[in-house]
Amino acid sequence: MSKKAQIESIGLILIIILIVLAIVFTLPLLLNNQDIVSLNQQYLQLKADSTISVLLSTNPKDCSSNLEQELSNCFLENQPNCFQDCQELNEKIKEILKSSLQNQDYQLSTDKITIANQTKSACLNKISSARHFIAGETPISLVLCEK
Amino acid sequence: MKKNCGQIQNMETILVIFIVTVIIAIAIGLFYNLQLKSLDSLKYNYQQNRAYNLLSTLPLSAELQYTELNYDKSSIDALKLLTSSPELKSSMKIEIQQIYPEPPKKVCTISNYPDCSTYIIYNKPPITITSQESISTPVSLYHPLQGKKAFANLIITVYY
Numbered sequence: 001m002s003k004k005a006q007i008e009s010i011g012l013i014l015i016i017i018l019i020v021l022a023i024v025f026t027l028p029l030l031l032n033n034q035d036i037v038s039l040n041q042q043y044l045q046l047k048a049d050s051t052i053s054v055l056l057s058t059n060p061k062d063c064s065s066n067l068e069q070e071l072s073n074c075f076l077e078n079q080p081n082c083f084q085d086c087q088e089l090n091e092k093i094k095e096i097l098k099s100s101l102q103n104q105d106y107q108l109s110t111d112k113i114t115i116a117n118q119t120k121s122a123c124l125n126k127i128s129s130a131r132h133f134i135a136g137e138t139p140i141s142l143v144l145c146e147k
Numbered sequence: 148m149k150k151n152c153g154q155i156q157n158m159e160t161i162l163v164i165f166i167v168t169v170i171i172a173i174a175i176g177l178f179y180n181l182q183l184k185s186l187d188s189l190k191y192n193y194q195q196n197r198a199y200n201l202l203s204t205l206p207l208s209a210e211l212q213y214t215e216l217n218y219d220k221s222s223i224d225a226l227k228l229l230t231s232s233p234e235l236k237s238s239m240k241i242e243i244q245q246i247y248p249e250p251p252k253k254v255c256t257i258s259n260y261p262d263c264s265t266y267i268i269y270n271k272p273p274i275t276i277t278s279q280e281s282i283s284t285p286v287s288l289y290h291p292l293q294g295k296k297a298f299a300n301l302i303i304t305v306y307y
Contacts, residue, residue: 003159010163014170021174025181039199046203047284054285057221059295061248066296096247096298100285 041127044144047101048129052108052142055096056132067093072135075110090115105145110138119145191307197237198282198305205233205241206286206301211268213289222287222296228266229257238306241269245288247298261290278307 056068063082065073067089073079074086083089094116097108105123108116123145131139205211206223210231213224228243243266255263281304288299 006159006163010167013167017170017174021178024178028185039196043199043202043282051285053221054287054298057287057296058247058298064295092247099246100283100298100300 041125041146044127044146045129048127048142048144051097051100052129052132052140055093056140058096060092068132068134071140075135075138101144105147107143108140109143110134110140112138115140121147123147194237194239194305194307195280198239198280198303201235201241202282202284202301202303208233213291220289222289223299223301225261225266225288225290225297226292228268229255229260232268235269235271238271238273239269240267240272240302240304240306242267242302242304243286243288243299244302245297245299261292273306276306280305280307 056066056071058067059065060067060070060082063070065081070080070082070089073081074089078086080086080089083092093108097106097116098118101118105119105121106116107114107119125146127144127146129142129144131141134140210233211223211227213220213222213227223243233241245264245266250264251262253259253263253265255261255266281302283300283302286299286301288297289295290297
């Protein structure tokens with residue numbers, strides 16, 4: 001084998017080794033990122049579903065009815081049982097969500113009104129909770145913002 | 148002494164083998180370091196996945212769940228939090244913090260229940276904490292003495 005051919009063979013082997021190493025190290029990194037993204041979305045979905053169902057089943061202080069029944073009273077009669085008015089009920093819901101969903105953008109709304117809205121920056125993706133029905137017909141859902 | 152063509156070619160071959168061996172040694176060293184980092188990353192992902200799993204399964208565990216005549220009532224029994232603790236072998240802290248109705252900000256014990264806000268159900272920090280990460284989700288907290296449900300946050304802090 002001539003000297004030129006030897007040098008070319010070694011060069012070829014080096015290039016192949018470098019390409020194989022590059023593939024070995026970059027492939028797992030690319031695959032892992034997809035898992036993390038998926039995990040974060042699943043987490044936000046769990047959080048959105050839990051938040052809306054827990055919120056609606058919560059009993060206000062010194063009151064036997066829950067917040068779902070109070071919202072229902074607001075939609076049907078415009079007067080809740082355990083709060084002075086619907087405005088006070090909405091303020092209390094905003095306060096609860098603010099305490100629970102810190103550093104998180106969200107929107108709690110029905111098909112007609114927005115009860116609570118906390119949006120500071122643009123959303124990469126919106127994760128919506130399962131819809132609950134107030135008074136049997138008004139859908140309510142919580143949207144969380146993925147950044 | 149003048150070297151002949153065969154000797155020169157032998158020296159060239161030895162030189163090439165030496166260079167290739169050095170390159171392979173460097174590559175193995177790099178690979179080893181990257182594998183170590185990859186193992187750390189794997190450990191981090193495992194701990195993170197475990198915390199996310201706990202976040203969704205812990206409220207449904209028989210040790211904490213409120214049931215009536217064996218029927219699930221989709222909430223955590225506050226009295227169970229005072230007496231039981233999940234059996235885990237991870238470095239983490241699990242607590243439940245009542246948000247509404249807002250009780251006094253105290254750690255709950257049998258003596259001060261229900262005038263307290265934080266139930267620490269598991270806490271096992273490592274000897275040295277390099278970093279920590281917290282995740283949380285709302286849970287319904289049932290107070291059997293009042294027969295009412297409160298809004299609480301289940302917070303899992305993972306130590307690394």
